[in-house]
Amino acid sequence: MTVRISEFQNHVGESVTIRGWVYNLRSSGSIAFFQLRDGFGFTQAVFSKNDVSEDMWNQIQSVTIESSVSVTGVVTPHPKKENVFELQATAVEIFQIAQEFPIGKKEHGPDFLLDNRHVWIRSQTQWAVLRVRSEIMTAIFDWMRENGYTRLDTPILTANACEGTTDLFELPYFEEKKAYLAQTGQLYLEAAIASLGRCYDFGPVFRAEKSKTRRHLTEFWMMDAEAAFMTHSENMDAQEDMVCFIVRRVLERCRQEFEIVERDVSKLEAIQKPFPRLTHADAVSRLQKMGSDIQERDDLGADDETKLTNEFERPIFIEKYPAEVKAFYMKRDPNDETRCLNADLLAPEGYGEIIGGSERESDLDMITKRIIEHHLSPDVFSWYLDLRRYGSVPHSGFGLGLERIVTWICGRHHVRESIPFPRLLNRLEP
Numbered sequence: 001m002t003v004r005i006s007e008f009q010n011h012v013g014e015s016v017t018i019r020g021w022v023y024n025l026r027s028s029g030s031i032a033f034f035q036l037r038d039g040f041g042f043t044q045a046v047f048s049k050n051d052v053s054e055d056m057w058n059q060i061q062s063v064t065i066e067s068s069v070s071v072t073g074v075v076t077p078h079p080k081k082e083n084v085f086e087l088q089a090t091a092v093e094i095f096q097i098a099q100e101f102p103i104g105k106k107e108h109g110p111d112f113l114l115d116n117r118h119v120w121i122r123s124q125t126q127w128a129v130l131r132v133r134s135e136i137m138t139a140i141f142d143w144m145r146e147n148g149y150t151r152l153d154t155p156i157l158t159a160n161a162c163e164g165t166t167d168l169f170e171l172p173y174f175e176e177k178k179a180y181l182a183q184t185g186q187l188y189l190e191a192a193i194a195s196l197g198r199c200y201d202f203g204p205v206f207r208a209e210k211s212k213t214r215r216h217l218t219e220f221w222m223m224d225a226e227a228a229f230m231t232h233s234e235n236m237d238a239q240e241d242m243v244c245f246i247v248r249r250v251l252e253r254c255r256q257e258f259e260i261v262e263r264d265v266s267k268l269e270a271i272q273k274p275f276p277r278l279t280h281a282d283a284v285s286r287l288q289k290m291g292s293d294i295q296e297r298d299d300l301g302a303d304d305e306t307k308l309t310n311e312f313e314r315p316i317f318i319e320k321y322p323a324e325v326k327a328f329y330m331k332r333d334p335n336d337e338t339r340c341l342n343a344d345l346l347a348p349e350g351y352g353e354i355i356g357g358s359e360r361e362s363d364l365d366m367i368t369k370r371i372i373e374h375h376l377s378p379d380v381f382s383w384y385l386d387l388r389r390y391g392s393v394p395h396s397g398f399g400l401g402l403e404r405i406v407t408w409i410c411g412r413h414h415v416r417e418s419i420p421f422p423r424l425l426n427r428l429e430p
Helices: 005-010 054-062 110-115 124-146 186-196 232-253 255-260 265-269 280-289 302-309 364-373 382-389 402-410
Strands: 015-027 031-037 042-048 068-077 085-096 170-172 178-181 198-206 219-228 277-279 316-319 336-340 342-347 352-359 395-401
Touching (some): 005 015, 005 042, 031 068, 054 085, 124 198, 124 402, 186 198, 186 219, 186 382, 186 395, 219 232, 219 402, 232 265, 232 316, 232 342, 232 352, 232 395, 277 280, 280 302, 280 316, 302 316, 302 342, 302 352, 342 402, 352 402, 364 382, 395 402
Parallel strands (some): 277 316
Antiparallel strands (some): 068 085, 170 178, 316 342
C-alpha cells in the first residue's frame, strides 16, 4: 500500500510504501538511516543489515543525497518524539541515483542559493514557506467568497500606467503600438463593480523599479479588491477582518511549517482586532520624536515603517496621507482637501506595508481635474472616466502584496524567500 508521509499516523504497525527523495543519510555499519521527504512531509527510514538481503544492502549503500526512491517498511512511533513516526524499512527501489548535490551542509551565501533556487526550494525551510504561501492564498480566496467578492481576471497587458508611474516594463505591440506589463488590475476592477458589486483579482504584477531593498521584487503577486458603496472606514474594516482570518487559518493549519521556520507563533496569536489607526500626521509626529528626519508632507519610507511597526504587537493603519504623494484616483478628505481618504496597513515586527487602499474619487469633474494635475492625459483614461459618467457610486478598494504578507507571517528577513522563483533587479533566472 502506497501512502503519503503525512498519513503515517493512520497506519501505525502496518507495512506501507512511500515514494520520495533522500535529503540526508548516514550509516553506522549494520544500520542505515534515510531522511526522506515526499512533498507532503518528512520521515526517517531505518534499515538493518540483518533484515535485508546482501543485494538489497548493497543498493542501500549506493544511495546518495537527493536520490529518488521507493521505500517499504512498517510504520512505528519515533522512540523520542511525540506524534512523530518513522519507517522500519525492509526494501528500497531506486528510481535514480543523484549526482553530487550542489547545496551542502555548510553555510552558503544568498547569491549561491539564488543561483541554485531550482534545487534550494527542496530544503525544509523553503518547503515550509511555500506551503504557508499556498495556505495564505487559499485563505484569501475563502474570505473573499464568504464576503461576497467575485474573482475577476484582469489584463496583464495594458495601454497605460494606472498611477502615472514610469516604472513599467514596456514592450512592442502590434502595428507599432506600445504595451506595458500591468502593475495592478485596479482600474479594471473598478469597471467590474457596476456589474458584480464586489470583485477581486489575484495574479502577477510587474514593477520596473530599480530597487534592491529586502521588500522589493520585480515580479510579484498582488490581490486587488474593489467594492461598490464602501467607505474609507469600511474599507479598513474589511482589510482588518481579512488579515485576522488569514492569520487564524495559518495558525490552525501550518503548525509544522512554523516549527520548521522557527517562527514565534505567539507573535501571530497576538494579531487580534481592532488594529490601531494613526493618521499620517500622527505617524510623522511619532517618528520625529524617534529621531526620523521625515517632514509633514513626506511619504513614509521603509525605515520609518520599521520604526513604527516595532512599537506595536499588531498591524497598524496609517491613514490620510498628503494628496501630493499619492495616486490621482484617491478621494480627498472632505475635512482636509490636502489629504486623501487612504490607508496603508503595516505589519508588526518591522515588516512594514502589506496592504494599500483608499476610497476612490467617484465624481467625473473632480477625477478629470486630478488626472490633469498629475500630468496625465484624460484621453488615455477615457474609458476609465466613462465609469464616472454612467452610474458612478462611492466605492473603495485595496491591494495586498502576497510576498510581503508571506514574509511577515513566516518571519523571513527578505521577500525573495517568499516566492518560488524571485525576479530581482539583477536576477532573471533560474
